[in-house]
Amino acid sequence: MDKCDSAVILKQNGLKVTQQRLLLLDAIIxxxxxxxxxxxxxxxxxxxxxxxxxxxxxxxxENKIIRDVISKDTTRFYELSCIHNPVHPHFVCRxxxxxxxxxxxxxxxxxxxxxxxxxxxxxxxxxxxxxICSKCK
Amino acid sequence: MDKCDSAVILKQNGLKVTQQRLLLLDAIIxxxxxxxxxxxxxxxxxxxxxxxxxxxxxxxxENKIIRDVISKDTTRFYELSCIHNPVHPHFVCRxxxxxxxxxxxxxxxxxxxxxxxxxxxxxxxxxxxxxICSKCK
DNA sequence: AATAATATTGCAAATTATTTGCATTTATGA
DNA sequence: TCATAAATGCAAATAATTTGCAATATTATT
Ligand SMILES: [Mn+2]
Ligand SMILES: [Mn+2]
Ligand SMILES: [Zn+2]
Ligand SMILES: [Zn+2]
Numbered sequence: 001m002d003k004c005d006s007a008v009i010l011k012q013n014g015l016k017v018t019q020q021r022l023l024l025l026d027a028i029i030x031x032x033x034x035x036x037x038x039x040x041x042x043x044x045x046x047x048x049x050x051x052x053x054x055x056x057x058x059x060x061x062e063n064k065i066i067r068d069v070i071s072k073d074t075t076r077f078y079e080l081s082c083i084h085n086p087v088h089p090h091f092v093c094r095x096x097x098x099x100x101x102x103x104x105x106x107x108x109x110x111x112x113x114x115x116x117x118x119x120x121x122x123x124x125x126x127x128x129x130x131x132i133c134s135k136c137k
Numbered sequence: 138m139d140k141c142d143s144a145v146i147l148k149q150n151g152l153k154v155t156q157q158r159l160l161l162l163d164a165i166i167x168x169x170x171x172x173x174x175x176x177x178x179x180x181x182x183x184x185x186x187x188x189x190x191x192x193x194x195x196x197x198x199e200n201k202i203i204r205d206v207i208s209k210d211t212t213r214f215y216e217l218s219c220i221h222n223p224v225h226p227h228f229v230c231r232x233x234x235x236x237x238x239x240x241x242x243x244x245x246x247x248x249x250x251x252x253x254x255x256x257x258x259x260x261x262x263x264x265x266x267x268x269i270c271s272k273c274k
Numbered sequence: 275a276a277t278a279a280t281a282t283t284g285c286a287a288a289t290t291a292t293t294t295g296c297a298t299t300t301a302t303g304a
Numbered sequence: 305t306c307a308t309a310a311a312t313g314c315a316a317a318t319a320a321t322t323t324g325c326a327a328t329a330t331t332a333t334t
Binding site: 068071072074076089091093094100102103105109112113116117118119120121122123124125126127128129130131132133134137 | 208209211213226228230231237239240242246249250253254255256257258259260261262263264265266267268269270271274
Binding site for chain 3: 073
């Protein structure tokens with residue numbers, strides 16, 4: 001499966017191509033897990049300032065390069081939003097604290113949600129299951 | 138529509154019936170909105186310590202008297218969990234920041250989720266739509 | 275009703291994630 | 305190359321939540 005190119009994504013969104021944005025976006029593209037500001041800092045060995053990471057994440061969110069996944073214990077988690085990673089539900093195990101990406105809902109389901117969202121304009125859906133994961137039970 | 142009795146709920150859960158728990162649970166029962174620790178403090182005019190509120194909310198969560206609804210901007214929001222208020226999705230408007238309770242999903246839907254949750258044991262589902270609410274559009 | 279044992283509360287201080295201000299550095303296009 | 309505006313790093317501020325500990329309230333027992 002081919003991956004997105006970080007420089008291309010930045011340019012497509014009219015963003016300045018800085019070293020820090022490239023490093024961060026590369027790290028994001030090359031992980032299949034969700035991430036927080038802190039977990040990203042660990043991943044990019046460069047000692048990039050946490051403040052810079054927060055600011056870049058804000059820019060990436062505004063440009064929908066990443067999306068909000070979950071807030072767990074007052075920490076925000078995100079994931080890459082691209083053609084290779086469509087919106088999908090997550091499962092949070094309350095024992096091991098792991099967050100598992102689940103398969104996407106079939107299109108029929110998503111459209112069925114319209115019955116309950118009414119006149120509100122839906123831009124994103126977060127579906128989060130909590131419980132005990134198959135490994136922990 | 139009749140409401141739950143706070144003292145009864147506390148006793149049913151084997152919890153000590155303290156003034157603070159009664160006050161807080163009454164406030165929770167008598168609101169139809171979701172709440173945070175801070176918004177609850179405003180509601181109970183008694184100048185109850187915020188720390189006490191946090192500790193009581195933890196106890197209420199453990200006993201499933203309340204449930205987690207959403208984390209928005211690093212603030213946790215909860216709502217009453219009782220026969221009068223079954224699990225349901227929420228809509229967060231990114232313009233006015235209002236959080237709207239939506240109608241519950243039909244039982245058929247919930248059971249259909251099993252296809253994607255697999256062997257994990259689901260205890261709770263949080264469904265959160267974001268976008269522009271009907272008033273703001 | 276008074277007492278004792280134990281859990282809960284309040285206050286001060288700590289922690290954690292995130293944000294802000296400002297001076298310095300970097301990217302970009304003229 | 306140079307000018308300009310935007311991005312970054314560092315220090316400090318916020319904001320939500322948690323922890324430690326002494327004082328207090330609840331509940332079961334006398
Ligand atoms: Mn995922
Ligand atoms: Mn609700
Ligand atoms: Zn687990
Ligand atoms: Zn709105």
